[in-house]
Amino acid sequence: MSAVLEIRNLHVNINDSPILKGVNLVIKQGETHALMGPNGSGKSTLAYALTGHPSYEVTGGEVILDGENILEMEADERSRMGLFLAFQYPVAVPGVTVANFLRQAINSRMEAQYEGEDFKGISIPEFARLLRAKMDMLGIDHKFAGRYLNEGFSGGEKKRNEILQLATLEPRFAILDETDSGLDIDALRIVADGVNKLKNENLGTLIITHYKRMLDYLQPQFVHMMMGGRIVESGGPDLAQEIEDRGYEPYFAKHGVEITEE
Ligand SMILES: Nc1ncnc2c1ncn2[C@@H]1O[C@H](COP(=O)(O)OP(=O)(O)OP(=O)(O)O)[C@@H](O)[C@H]1O
Ligand SMILES: [Mg+2]
8 A cells, every 4th residue: 555644734933933834735655746835935844844853843733654643753763764855964974975875874774674683784786786776777977976975066966966865765755845956957857857767656756846847847746835834725737837827926815925025
């Protein structure tokens, strides 16, 4: 049976001010969802709250996966449950290569599955084969594996690295917050192609984006609009087109949300 990630009435404060004010969203394995919305509406806050970032105080609601509330779990436990957040490791890690980082991540996931049995980890040749296969699939130069994680990565390389992590870790649910990056047309296509190649019945994704073009590539079945800390509209790709044509202004009035500029 396919798993479901269910966000129920999630409320999150930052520095005591309410940012998320009751988010409801259900993502099934195999589904692709897009999350759009004006600047400052709470999209990244949702992504960070799901990672368990300490600055994001959950004041209400729950997020259910396999019958458990993941909000009560540590960040690494969430990741072992098969939840992947693209900005979980945004900082540069000097001295740790892309390959080492991925191998460690795979090992910690596998170790959890072995639960106490003697576990030696994925062998180096086996891991090298796996990594090469994923890099070939995504058209990433093998040299990339030897670079220090995120150190001096360009915006596009960071995104590609995220997609490589996604491909290697094979999570059940992935949340990709793309908004902060100025990807050029080629990088956008590479990231979109990468996500498309990884789409399968075992992966549910939530793609946060401002780019209609991204959605043209990805063809999500579901498009949601966040405004004022809530999801106020949900539909199909036609919703993204409507936002492209009309902007957010008509929706501010419709949903009684004040326009706030960051
Ligand atoms: N550390 C913080 N301290 C205070 N306010 C914050 C902090 N982080 C976020 N906020 C506020 O929370 C609100 C939601 O921000 P968030 O980053 O979730 O928006 P977003 O929808 O991702 O916007 P964008 O499209 O610009 O990425 C904004 O008003 C923002 O100023
Ligand atoms: Mg954001």
